Amino acid sequence: MNLTNYVPSIHIHPVLYIFIVISFITGTFLELFIIFFLVLFHELGHYTAAKVFKWRIKNIVLWVFGGVMDTDEHGNKPMKEEVLVTIAGPFQHLIIYFFCFLAEAFQIFPLSVLELILYYNTILFIFNLIPIWPLDGGKLLLLLTSAYFPFxxxxxFTILFSMVTIVIVLIIQLLFFPFTLSSFFIWIFLFMENRTDWKQRFYVFMRFLLRRYDGESSINGVVPLHVASESSFLEVFSQFRREKKHPIYIIYPGNERKSVDESDCLQSYFYEKAYNHTIGDIFLYK
Structure with missing residues (x-):
């Protein structure tokens, strides 16, 4: 039996080492240990749900107040699966509440430790549901918007909304609340993560298209697209929605129309490398 199929590869994000140093300086190592355990338990919820659906998982990266399960499956799996995998993390915190109830009843932990676990469990539960990418709330926001709009x-929208929200939160914190270095680091870290993802947005979009080209995307419905003949392939692809099959109607001058399948468009772009051609030119005589 290969244990690597059941035990995730876990990595520590460099930002967590900063908080370890801070915890030693401030004498809050117990608090950090509790947070680390809660974050790990949270991510194991995502991991377990993903394994049930047979997702391909690279590793789990842990950082303070959260983590990331590295997988290539986002964007091509059924949305119901992604919702279940996403909420499996926050669901773990409900299990923690139940265990805390048992621990209090049987006096397993000192009351002071139990209060810390409950406090940080609540903070992590609420924090991860904030609609900021790549938190679980941000992933749910992406799933919600992509159900009605192109991917x-x-x-x-999700990345830009997240960055704007983080800036607003930072301004409010600096103006109206006492400054805390750990909180400041967390928001800056989230902003930099979104900034990195914004820079890589084209590659995320290409991965989404390649999954469709390879036939790995889930389909649940048909939405026709009407595009002008002078449209580029990327302009057409930017209208693609998750779980929707797109018959494409090319509108030529004189209102002449020609229908093509989305798979033919993807074939022309990725296999025939029609990067610099309009969709009308490629399919005019086909």
Whole structure:
């Protein structure tokens, strides 16, 4: 039996080492240990649900107040699966509440330790549901918007909304609340993560298209697209929605129309490398 199929590869994000140093300086190592355990338990919830659906998982990266399960499956799996995998993390915190109830009843932990576990469990539970990428709330926001809008537009909106929200939170914190270095680091870290993802948005979109080209995307419905003949392939692809099959109607001058399948468009772009051609030119004589 290969244990690597059941035990995730876990990595520590460099930002966590900063908080370890801070915890030693401030004498809050117990608090950090509790947070680390809660974050690990949270991520194991995502991991377990993903393994049930047979997702391909690279590793789990842990950082303070959260973590990331590295997988290539986002964007091409059924949305119901992604919702279940996403909420499996926050669900773990409900299990923690139950265990805390038992621990209090049987006096397993000192009351002071139990209060810390309950406090940080609540903080992590609420924090991860904030609609900021890549928190679970941000992933749910992306899933919600991509159910009604094209994937590219939904992804861009989620990242931009997250960065704007983080800036607003930082301004409010600096103006109206006592300054705390750990909180400041967390928000800056989240902002930099979103900034990195914004820079890589084209590659995320290409991965989304390649999954469709390879036939790995889930389909649940048909939405026709009407595009002008002078449209580029990327302009057409930017209208693609998750779980929707797109018959494409090309509108030529004189209102002449020609229908093509989305798979033919993806074939022309990725296999025939029609990067610099309009969709009308490629399919005019086909």
């Amino acid at each position: 590219k537009k939904s992804y861009h």
